[in-house]
Amino acid sequence: MSKSAHGNYLLEGLRRLGSVALFLLQLLGQALPALGRPSLLITQIYNAGARSLIIIMLSGLFVGMVLGLQGYDLLQRFGSEQALGIAAALGLLRELAPVITALLFAGRAGTALTSEIGLMRATDQLTAMEIMAVDPLRYVAAPRFLGGVIAMPLLTAIFSLIGLYGAQLVGVQLMGVDRGTFWSQTQGAVDLHDVSEGMMKSLVFGVACSLIAVHEGYHAEPTAEGVGLATTRTVIASSVLTLLLDYVLTAAFL
Amino acid sequence: MRANRTLEIGTGLFVLLGFAALLFLTTQLPASGMKLDGAKAGYHVTAEFDDIGDLKVGSPVTMSGVRLGEVSGIRFDPKDFKAVVTLRIDKQYNQIPEDSYASIQTQGLLGGKYIGLSPGGLDTYLKDGGHIDQTQSAIVLESLINKFFANYSSNKGGEQGSGSNAPDNSGKSESRK
Numbered sequence: 122m123s124k125s126a127h128g129n130y131l132l133e134g135l136r137r138l139g140s141v142a143l144f145l146l147q148l149l150g151q152a153l154p155a156l157g158r159p160s161l162l163i164t165q166i167y168n169a170g171a172r173s174l175i176i177i178m179l180s181g182l183f184v185g186m187v188l189g190l191q192g193y194d195l196l197q198r199f200g201s202e203q204a205l206g207i208a209a210a211l212g213l214l215r216e217l218a219p220v221i222t223a224l225l226f227a228g229r230a231g232t233a234l235t236s237e238i239g240l241m242r243a244t245d246q247l248t249a250m251e252i253m254a255v256d257p258l259r260y261v262a263a264p265r266f267l268g269g270v271i272a273m274p275l276l277t278a279i280f281s282l283i284g285l286y287g288a289q290l291v292g293v294q295l296m297g298v299d300r301g302t303f304w305s306q307t308q309g310a311v312d313l314h315d316v317s318e319g320m321m322k323s324l325v326f327g328v329a330c331s332l333i334a335v336h337e338g339y340h341a342e343p344t345a346e347g348v349g350l351a352t353t354r355t356v357i358a359s360s361v362l363t364l365l366l367d368y369v370l371t372a373a374f375l
Numbered sequence: 376m377r378a379n380r381t382l383e384i385g386t387g388l389f390v391l392l393g394f395a396a397l398l399f400l401t402t403q404l405p406a407s408g409m410k411l412d413g414a415k416a417g418y419h420v421t422a423e424f425d426d427i428g429d430l431k432v433g434s435p436v437t438m439s440g441v442r443l444g445e446v447s448g449i450r451f452d453p454k455d456f457k458a459v460v461t462l463r464i465d466k467q468y469n470q471i472p473e474d475s476y477a478s479i480q481t482q483g484l485l486g487g488k489y490i491g492l493s494p495g496g497l498d499t500y501l502k503d504g505g506h507i508d509q510t511q512s513a514i515v516l517e518s519l520i521n522k523f524f525a526n527y528s529s530n531k532g533g534e535q536g537s538g539s540n541a542p543d544n545s546g547k548s549e550s551r552k
Binding site: 160163164166167170171172174200201203204210214272274275276278279281282285299301302304305306307308309311313316320 | 379382383385386388389390392393394396397399400401403404429431432433434435442445446482487489
């Protein structure tokens with residue numbers, strides 16, 4: 122009996138994976154038509170990006186400041202606190218900015234997407250669209266997916282920049298690292314490759330998080346409980362997938 | 376209509392901010408990118424060094440440990456095979472003797488390089504476009520270690536006395552210097 126339960130569990134996992142993959146293909150097929158309706162897309166970029174701006178900037182500032190404090194404490198033991206800029210910039214660009222932005226995105230924008238689409242499903246709005254021969258995939262799912270994918274790298278760039286400013290704030294203003302040294306060492310160590318690595322990561326995270334959020338909402342059980350469950354699943358799946366993909370991408374880039 | 380307008384403005388602002396951040400990260404941060412250097416107040420003097428180590432534009436210029444300015448340019452002089460470093464010194468420090476001595480020093484053991492100025496004794500001061508004649512190059516840790524081990528091993532060879540004579544002599548003469 123337990124064997125069949127395990128089998129069901131495995132089968133259910135496989136079914137979910139396949140459903141997500143097929144959904145991605147469907148979304149990509151609708152991507153071009155969705156790009157042709159910029160007003161829908163703009164609304165979604167606004168929802169996913171502009172409305173996440175405050176939380177991203179605030180988090181970026183404090184992550185950078187903590188990085189400044191911890192980095193300074195560690196580096197001054199080796200008498201090389203002027204390398205703080207390098208540590209902060211590389212840490213932010215390559216890892217912290219893409220990952221934390223993706224986690225915050227999953228919590229802030231991903232949940233909103235899932236519950237919005239889930240509620241549309243629960244209140245039969247999607248079915249109504251289908252009856253009117255309007256493809257909900259094209260008008261509801263694809264613009265939201267694309268909006269997330271476009272917003273994520275931009276949010277990541279903003280996070281990196283604000284974080285670097287935060288590290289500079291602590292390192293230079295508070296701890297007395299020389300400003301010129303901080304920036305010149307940073308500029309000497311950071312390569313265009315580091316920036317593009319972070320951007321590539323955030324693009325992948327953007328696809329993953331938006332896909333999961335839209336998929337969970339679209340296939341949510343049309344009840345109040347189902348939408349709640351779907352929202353929870355979005356956060357969990359997005360976060361775990363982000364961290365997992367981060368390891369894979371880092372290993373591939375290094 | 377009105378709500379749509381604010382939405383578009385908000386989106387535009389967000390996209391603009393994102394691309395501005397991206398532009399800064401790609402052009403200002405990497406050394407390979409181009410840099411916008413704001414012209415800062417101060418005067419410029421040049422100094423030539425045989426070896427500047429990993430001195431960079433933006434490295435500090437200090438005297439007695441106090442920051443007076445920064446390195447504003449580094450170029451190579453193909454005639455003398457020397458590095459020509461331009462120093463920008465804040466304009467309130469306008470009484471630095473002309474015969475001051477510039478040396479490249481290291482912050483901490485393995486840290487970045489900076490230029491330390493030691494005051495000279497003349498009554499004439501450095502001016503914009505001036506030149507520092509006396510300089511000391513960066514001490515490169517590896518060459519220092521190499522020198523030490525070369526000396527050390529040749530001295531050891533001398534004590535054993537059974538080695539060939541030629542390297543033995545060269546080692547001794549060097550250590551006497």
